[in-house]
Amino acid sequence: MLSERRLEVLRAIVQDYVGTEEPVGSKALTERHKLGVSPATVRNDMAALEDEGFIAQPHTSAGRIPTDKGYRLFVDKLAGVKPLSAPERRAIQSFLDEAVDLDDVVGRTVRLLAQLTRQVAVVQYPSLTRSTVRHVELLSLAPARLMLVVITDTGRVEQRHVDCPAPFGESSLADLRARLNSRVAGRRFSDVPQLVQDLPESFDRDDQGTVATVLATLLETLVEETEERLMIGGTANLTRFGHDFPLVIRPVLEALEEQVVLLKLLGEATDSGMTVRIGHENAHEGLNSTSVVSVGYGSGGEAVAKLGVVGPTRMDYPGTMGAVRAVARYVGQILAES
Amino acid sequence: MLSERRLEVLRAIVQDYVGTEEPVGSKALTERHKLGVSPATVRNDMAALEDEGFIAQPHTSAGRIPTDKGYRLFVDKLAGVKPLSAPERRAIQSFLDEAVDLDDVVGRTVRLLAQLTRQVAVVQYPSLTRSTVRHVELLSLAPARLMLVVITDTGRVEQRHVDCPAPFGESSLADLRARLNSRVAGRRFSDVPQLVQDLPESFDRDDQGTVATVLATLLETLVEETEERLMIGGTANLTRFGHDFPLVIRPVLEALEEQVVLLKLLGEATDSGMTVRIGHENAHEGLNSTSVVSVGYGSGGEAVAKLGVVGPTRMDYPGTMGAVRAVARYVGQILAES
DNA sequence: TCTGGCACTCATGACGTGCGAGTGCCAGCA
DNA sequence: TGCTGGCACTCGCACGTCATGAGTGCCAGA
Numbered sequence: 199m200l201s202e203r204r205l206e207v208l209r210a211i212v213q214d215y216v217g218t219e220e221p222v223g224s225k226a227l228t229e230r231h232k233l234g235v236s237p238a239t240v241r242n243d244m245a246a247l248e249d250e251g252f253i254a255q256p257h258t259s260a261g262r263i264p265t266d267k268g269y270r271l272f273v274d275k276l277a278g279v280k281p282l283s284a285p286e287r288r289a290i291q292s293f294l295d296e297a298v299d300l301d302d303v304v305g306r307t308v309r310l311l312a313q314l315t316r317q318v319a320v321v322q323y324p325s326l327t328r329s330t331v332r333h334v335e336l337l338s339l340a341p342a343r344l345m346l347v348v349i350t351d352t353g354r355v356e357q358r359h360v361d362c363p364a365p366f367g368e369s370s371l372a373d374l375r376a377r378l379n380s381r382v383a384g385r386r387f388s389d390v391p392q393l394v395q396d397l398p399e400s401f402d403r404d405d406q407g408t409v410a411t412v413l414a415t416l417l418e419t420l421v422e423e424t425e426e427r428l429m430i431g432g433t434a435n436l437t438r439f440g441h442d443f444p445l446v447i448r449p450v451l452e453a454l455e456e457q458v459v460l461l462k463l464l465g466e467a468t469d470s471g472m473t474v475r476i477g478h479e480n481a482h483e484g485l486n487s488t489s490v491v492s493v494g495y496g497s498g499g500e501a502v503a504k505l506g507v508v509g510p511t512r513m514d515y516p517g518t519m520g521a522v523r524a525v526a527r528y529v530g531q532i533l534a535e536s
Numbered sequence: 537m538l539s540e541r542r543l544e545v546l547r548a549i550v551q552d553y554v555g556t557e558e559p560v561g562s563k564a565l566t567e568r569h570k571l572g573v574s575p576a577t578v579r580n581d582m583a584a585l586e587d588e589g590f591i592a593q594p595h596t597s598a599g600r601i602p603t604d605k606g607y608r609l610f611v612d613k614l615a616g617v618k619p620l621s622a623p624e625r626r627a628i629q630s631f632l633d634e635a636v637d638l639d640d641v642v643g644r645t646v647r648l649l650a651q652l653t654r655q656v657a658v659v660q661y662p663s664l665t666r667s668t669v670r671h672v673e674l675l676s677l678a679p680a681r682l683m684l685v686v687i688t689d690t691g692r693v694e695q696r697h698v699d700c701p702a703p704f705g706e707s708s709l710a711d712l713r714a715r716l717n718s719r720v721a722g723r724r725f726s727d728v729p730q731l732v733q734d735l736p737e738s739f740d741r742d743d744q745g746t747v748a749t750v751l752a753t754l755l756e757t758l759v760e761e762t763e764e765r766l767m768i769g770g771t772a773n774l775t776r777f778g779h780d781f782p783l784v785i786r787p788v789l790e791a792l793e794e795q796v797v798l799l800k801l802l803g804e805a806t807d808s809g810m811t812v813r814i815g816h817e818n819a820h821e822g823l824n825s826t827s828v829v830s831v832g833y834g835s836g837g838e839a840v841a842k843l844g845v846v847g848p849t850r851m852d853y854p855g856t857m858g859a860v861r862a863v864a865r866y867v868g869q870i871l872a873e874s
Numbered sequence: 875t876c877t878g879g880c881a882c883t884c885a886t887g888a889c890g891t892g893c894g895a896g897t898g899c900c901a902g903c904a
Numbered sequence: 905t906g907c908t909g910g911c912a913c914t915c916g917c918a919c920g921t922c923a924t925g926a927g928t929g930c931c932a933g934a
Contacts, residue, residue, distance in 0.1 A: 223927050236877055241928070259883045259927050299695065301765070335685070337671050347673070347685065347693065355685065355693050357637060427639070433771060434789040447785075451772040561896050574908050579897070597896050597914045 206233065207243045208252055209276045212264050216514055221261030266477035266511060269489070273474050273515050280516035282524045286314070290524060294532050300324070300353040304429045307505065307529050312432025314521040317509035318450060320460055320492075323427045324352035324502040324533065331382045331390065336375045336412070341365045344408075346415055350387075352497060352533055360415050363407040370405050374412065387420050426461060426503065430454055439510055446510050449484035453508075464492050464504040472523055477511045487511055491518050495526035497533035505529070542581045544571060546590055547614045549582075550602050554852055559599030604815035604849060607827070611812050611853050618854035620862045624652070628862060632870050638662070638691040642767045645843065645867050650770025652859040655847035656788060658798055658830075661765045662690035662840040662871065669720045669728065674713045674750070679703045682746075684753055688725075690835060690871055698753050701745040708743050712750065725758050764799060764841065768792055777848055784848050787822035791846075802830050802842040810861055815849045825849055829856050833864035835871035843867070 210231045214222040224237040224244060233240065244262055247253045252268035255261065264272065282290075293310060297303040304321050311319035335347040344360040377400075381393045394416070398409045433454065436447045453459045459482050463475070472493040478486050489511045494501025505526055507518060548569045552560040562575040562582060571578065582600055585591045590606035593599065602610065620628075628648060635641040642659050649657035673685040682698040715738075719731045732754070736747045771792065774785045791797045797820050801813070810831040816824050827849045832839025843864055845856060 221927090225927075237927095238877055238879090239875085242876085245929080255928085257883095257885070260885070261927065332677070333675050333683070335673055335675065337673065337687070339670070345671070345687065347687075349675070349683065349685075349695070353695070355695050357687070357691070357693050431793065434786070434793050437786040437789060448772070448775040451775060455769065455772050559896090563896075575896095576908055576910090577906085580907085583898080593897085595914095595916065597894095597916070599896065 203233070203235070204243045204247060205271075205276060207240060208247055208264070208268060209272065211244075211247075211253060211262060212269065212272045212276075215263055216512055219512065221256060221263050223261040226261070263512075266479065269476045269511055269515070270479075273476070277516045279472075279523060280520040282314075282520055287524065290314075290528050294528055297532065303353075303529065303532055305431075307525060308429045308431035311505065311507060311521065311525050312435060314525065315432075315507045315509070315518045316435050316438070317432060317507045317513065317518065318430065318435060318454070319432045319505070319507050320454075320464060321429050321431075321505040322461070322464055322503040323429070324350075324354060324497075325426060329354075329497075329502050330384055330386050333383060334375070334378045334416070336371055336378070338366070338368065338371055344371070344412065346412060346419070348416070348419055352502065356419050358415050358419055360408075360412050362411060364404060366405060366408045370401070370408075374401070374405075374409060378416075390420060391417055428457055428460055430460075432507075435509075445487040450488060450508055453482060453485060463490050463508070464506055472519055473506075474515065474519065489513055489515075491515075491522050493522055493526045495530045495533075497530060502533075541571070541573070542585060543609075543614060545578055545581045546585055546602070546606060547610060549585075549591060549600060550607065550610045550614075553601055554850055557850065559594055559601050561599035564599070602850075604817065607814045607849055607853070608817075611814070615854045617810075617861060618858040620652075620858055625862065625866075628652075628866050632866055635870065638693075641691075641867065641870055643769075645863060646767045646769035649843065649845055649859065649863050650773060652863065653845045653847070653856045654770075654773050654776070655845045655851065655856065656768065656770045656773060656792070657843070657845050658792075658802060659767050659769075659843040660799070660802055660841040661767070662688070662692060662835075663764060667692070667835075667840050668722055668724050671721060672713070672716045672754070674709055674716070676704070676706065676709055682709070682750065684750060684757070686754070686757060690840060694757050696753050696757055698750055700749060702742060704743060704746045708739070708746075712739070712743075712747060716754075728758060729755055766795055766798055768798075770845075773847075783825040788826060788846055791820060791823060801828050801846070802844055810857055811844075812853065812857065827851055827853075829853075829860050831860055831864045833868045833871075835868060840871075 207227070210227055210233065211222050214227065214230060224240040227233070227240055228235070228237050244253065247268070248255070248262065251265060252271060253262040254265050256263060290310060294303065294306055297306050300323070304323060308319045308321045311321070329350045329352045331348065332351050333349045335349070337345045337347070339345050339359070342362045342365050344362060344366065345357060346360055347355060347357045349355050377397065378394070381397070382390050385393060394413050397413060398406045401409050433451070436450060439446045453463075463480060463482065463485075472491065475490045475492075477489065480486070480488060480490060485508075487510060488508055490506055490508050492504050492506025494504050496502040506522060509518070545565070548565055548571065549560050552565065552568060562578040565571070565578055566573070566575050582591065585606070586593070586600065589603060590609060591600040592603050594601060631648060632641065632644055635644050638661070642661055646657045646659045649659065667688045667690045669686065670689050671687045673687070675683045675685070677683050677697070680700045680703050682700060682704065683695060684698055685693060685695045687693050715735065716732070719735070720728050723731060732751050735751060736744045739747050771789070774788060777784045791801075801818060801820065801823075810829065813828045815827065818824070818826060818828060823846075825848060826846055828844055828846050830842050830844025832842050834840040843860070845860060847856070
């Protein structure tokens with residue numbers, strides 16, 4: 199087990215490196231931190247830390263930089279979550295309160311996260327499967343063409359066209375609309391399939407085909423939209439890392455283009471707490487110099503989607519984690535209110 | 537006026553520079569192009585072109601590169617629009633045909649554009665003011681709370697909550713819904729205000745307040761959404777220009793974050809034809825090493841929104857213009873069909 | 875177990891130099 | 905008048921050399 203002071207040395211190294219972006223040496227450490235020991239002692243501690251794999255030197259005769267394992271220890275044991283200041287909290291709340299619809303909420307959230315963390319922010323739209331149906335609407339566009347609109351409790355609206363096998367009268371339409379709503383309104387999307395299963399039987403034979411088609415489209419909407427949408431912001435913050443260009447900017451930009459990759463990154467977050475994936479802990483190769491801080495958020499106690507930031511492993515973990523957690527909380531509140 | 541051959545030299549310089557990304561000299565030019573004259577002659581022509589401001593040398597003893605003015609002449613007089621190949625056209629069409637809703641259409645369009653041009657693509661959502669209303673839907677969420685849903689002919693759906701000053705009965709709701717639709721369905725958004733102006737008068741005094749509130753929200757939706765939404769893609773293509781990092785990547789990423797800036801860039805496109813803004817022709821400073829190729833697209837003959845790509849001034853103009861034009865056409869078709 | 879001292883390493887940046895692509899100019903030729 | 909080959913000149917770039925200094929490991933002594 200590492201002694202108390204050695205942990206303190208690791209903390210100092212991480213803090214300095216995050217600040218200066220340069221390998222930190224023993225002498226500089228003792229000057230900038232009140233460790234109460236001489237550089238030589240720190241050197242011994244550093245050698246020990248290096249043996250354990252917490253720090254490394256980019257080349258002989260240079261300072262040390264933390265390894266992924268070092269950051270991991272730092273995040274788990276040495277760093278707390280730095281809470282935001284009161285003015286920051288107020289600013290978040292009032293900024294999010296101004297949102298007019300779901301798109302706006304997500305858009306504002308992503309901008310907020312990017313600005314607070316000065317990193318790339320990713321926000322997942324609230325999931326359909328976990329949220330409930332507020333209303334299903336059916337409109338007649340043409341004699342044999344309908345439009346199906348699904349409205350969720352998170353304010354999301356999905357619509358699909360339905361081509362009917364046979365013309366469908368206005369009265370049948372009203373009937374179907376009413377029955378559909380009485381069955382599924384307020385229910386979870388995952389419960390919908392069995393709730394509507396026997397619905398076609400109660401209609402005239404002529405209409406059964408159309409009803410079945412409508413239901414099929416409804417269920418399809420449910421499934422398709424499980425592949426969630428994302429909103430991304432703050433990519434301009436990537437330019438802050440101009441030096442290690444190929445290590446960070448390129449792979450991140452490429453990953454951002456791939457929804458699948460991003461969803462997988464966010465998906466690793468557990469529902470309950472905050473997740474921090476450091477460097478190689480991210481399955482996706484190319485994001486090996488990148489860390490992801492993510493957390494679930496939701497309108498009730500339950501998480502309906504996730505949000506997070508992507509940045510270089512050399513990031514301010516306490517501050518970033520604080521910002522991510524705070525933003526997630528406030529978005530949850532906003533969603534619950536609307 | 538410049539002689540025929542000098543224009544030919546300019547064309548050769550632009551083509552070579554776009555290909556190699558390096559200043560091009562007189563000797564290399566005669567080797568790679570069949571100009572039928574010696575390097576010395578080309579040198580004289582180059583000197584003349586430089587006097588006129590069409591090309592410049594980055595430093596004394598280096599080759600020449602085109603200036604913005606040179607690219608402008610190239611685009612206007614020397615370069616055609618390179619049509620896409622038949623397989624490319626088929627690929628575009630089938631890829632766009634698979635889209636299920638408007639978001640999907642826009643998303644696929646942006647990915648397509650980015651891939652074809654290997655540059656950053658920007659697609660504006662179809663505008664509400666120029667498109668027509670397909671349907672207005674009113675739902676009751678609570679006794680004094682309604683949801684207003686507006687569906688346009690481009691498949692776009694907007695929804696807003698409405699808090700009523702007084703409870704609003706189901707029959708009044710059905711009545712308002714029916715009257716609203718009979719007046720505005722199929723009409724342009726810009727015509728809506730005067731079409732609904734006298735609607736409150738025909739309702740019971742108790743309901744007039746609510747009707748007025750609903751109408752106000754409807755008109756507000758119309759106005760608010762005139763500040764269009766955009767979708768962006770292909771930012772990873774920026775990494776192809778790793779060398780002149782600060783000149784291209786940073787400002788473009790920053791501009792992409794600012795919807796206002798982007799809309800202004802696209803907005804400069806005229807409705808009719810394709811617009812190419814080269815370097816300093818873009819009002820926004822910082823985009824001085826960047827060109828924007830944009831064009832309007834629409835479901836009918838008329839443009840309802842714009843799309844385009846952003847890239848370095850050193851781009852393949854004929855190819856880019858061909859791709860942009862083709863994609864705009866096919867998106868227009870898809871919108872018309874749906 | 876900590877400290878000061880000492881020899882060693884090696885990335886970095888400054889400096890000098892040769893190379894070569896590219897230019898401008900000029901005299902000669904069609 | 906316009907094109908061509910020749911020639912001297914410019915100057916960015918790549919390369920090799922070298923001094924600097926931050927940083928290290930090790931060791932003897934407190």
